[in-house]
Amino acid sequence: MNKLLKKFLAVSFVFVLTFVLIGCGETNGSDDELNDGGSIFHIYAWNTEFQGFFNKYVSDEKANDSSIETYHLDGVPVKWTIVTSDNGAYQNALDMALRENATANEENKVDMFLAEADYILKYVNTSLTKDIEKIGVDDFSQAYQYTVDIGTDRTGVIKAASFQCCPAGMVYRRSIALEVLGVSEPEDVQPLVDSWEKFEDVAEMMQEKGYYMTGSYADTYRVFSNNADKPWVDENKQVQIPTPVQTWMEQAEKFVKEGYTKTEGVWDGGKTIEFAEGGKVFCTFGPAWYYNFCMGPAMGEGDEHVGGTYGDWGLITGPQAYFWGGTWLLCPSAGSNDTLVAKTMNAFLNNEEILERLVKEDSQFSNNKKVNAKVAADYDAEGKGNGLLNGQNDTKVWVEMADNIVVRYSTIYDQHCNEGLQTAFVKFLKNDAEINTKEKALADFYADLLKAFPNLVVPD
Structure with a gap:
């Protein structure tokens, strides 16, 4: 089978699964029955991050220990199916499993699954997922409202709960700020980049001194896309590029042309190596999970952080507040352990002891306002902070930002649009032989989008 045919079949498979799933229709929460008694608690996820938190805080074993072969919850063995999200693999596997869930055997029946903001609506707005209030998850008083909104279907039924809140900001090199701007503390740097116009002015200053403003053309993408002024697809299935995304395209083109940034991808090694000692990148953007877990070269080697830039970073809002990422937990309508799902969700929503440890021990920002505020106050009183950020109390920064997060527009097409546009646009930025305007x-972006969603209407 040739590569073109394989690609066509793969795309067709994604399309068929997606629209079969959508075709199941919305739910109004009419299923009042608890499905319990399953001999296996089966959870679907795309990586092991939440699995580690579950093992440590909720499982009977209360330990994240690789030597433990099987974990349990209330005596029920827990089975994890982990499928990477590359090329839609996770969604494809999950879609198939959910379609077959009602008739699946105990080994394969899905009891709980995880989803991200970019595609969660595909699952929220179907009858394949349950009203979680009816399984006993009904206290969202301390949750950040945007996390509840994202997990709510069009009829107002809450179908998902998130264990984390993901406000995001600008993370910058203090030493470079001092050299170029004459200041290094967050309260002094923020006023210099609190608008996109000022951000561009500073980028020019950085370039003149031999630095890059950012390490990737896409570093600022999520700031713009998550502040969209309209959905990617309107009610008539017309594709429309949000105005902030168009602004990002203009910025990316200028930044590459002027040498303010690199043409590396957000996750490329050519970007992250700039976080190491001697790196020439002034700033990057992301939430707590990004700088705590995705800036490896900044950490250096050993306790002395040799070769890194540990302690040379600061956190600020930057030109615009936004959020990036997050994980939601959902309960399939045809699962077999609803009570265990509810126990898990409630633990990560309102168990203050668990959530305080999640913040302090695992560098997460929880989805509980009371807990986050307490940790921020504790750190202030104890003079504690994040070592990477030179002791800055980042939890306090996130507490101040989180209440301002608003999700105005979200569609089932968001992941494909966000990733597809960047993939096509970087070809132009790199002066690709075929995609050079x-x-x-x-045109490349629209063509790819239509392969996945033939029912959409793209601009002429």
């Missing part, structure tokens, strides 16, 4: 990049 913005018009060709957009």
Whole structure:
């Protein structure tokens, strides 16, 4: 089978599964029955992050120990199915499992699954997921409202709960700020980059001194896309690029042309190596999970952080507040352990002891306002902070930002649009032999989108 045919079949498979799933229709929470008694508690996820938290805080074993072969919850063995999200693999596997869940055997029946903001609506707005209030998850008083909104279907039924809140900001090198801007503390740097116009002015200053403003053309993408002024697809299935995303395209083109940034991807080694000692990148953007777990070269080697830039970073809001990422837990309608799902969700929503440890021990920002505020106050009183950020109390920064997060527009197409546009546009930025103009990049993006969603209408 040739590569073109394989690609066509793969895309067709994604399309068929997606729209079969959507075709199940919305739910109004009419299923009042608890499905319990399953001999296996089966959870679907795309990586092991939440699995570690579950093992440590909720499982009977209360330990994240690789030597433990099987974990349990209330005596029920826990089975994890982990499928990477590359090329839609996780969604494909999950979609198939949910479609077959009602008739699946005990070994394969899905009891709980995880989803991200970019595609969660595909699952929220179907009858394949349950009203979680009816399984006993009904206290969202301390949750951040945007996390509840994202997990709510069009009829107002809450279908998902998130264990984390993901406000995001600008993370910058203090030493470079001092050299170029004459200041290094967050309260002094923030006023210099509190608008995109000022951000661009500072980028020019950085370039003149031999630095890059950012390490990737896409570093600022999520700031713009998560502040969209309209959905990617309107009610008539018309594709429309949000105005802030268009602004990002203009910025990315200028930043690459002027040498303010690199043409590396957000996750490319050519970007992250700039976080190490001697790196020439001034700033990056992300939430707590990004700088705590995705800036490896900054950490250096050993307790002395040799070769890194540990302690040379600061956290600020930057030009615009936004959020990035997050994980939601959902309960399939045809699962077999609803009570265990509810126990898990409630633990990560309102168990203050668990959530305080999650923040302090695992560098997470929980989805509980009371807990986050307490930790921020504790750190202030104890003079504690994040070592990477030179002791800055980042939890306090996130507490101040989190209440301002608003999700105005979200569609089932968001992940494909966000990733597809960047993939096409970087070809133009790199002067690809075939995609060497913005018009060709957009045409490439639209063509790819139509392969996945033939029912959409793209601009001429």
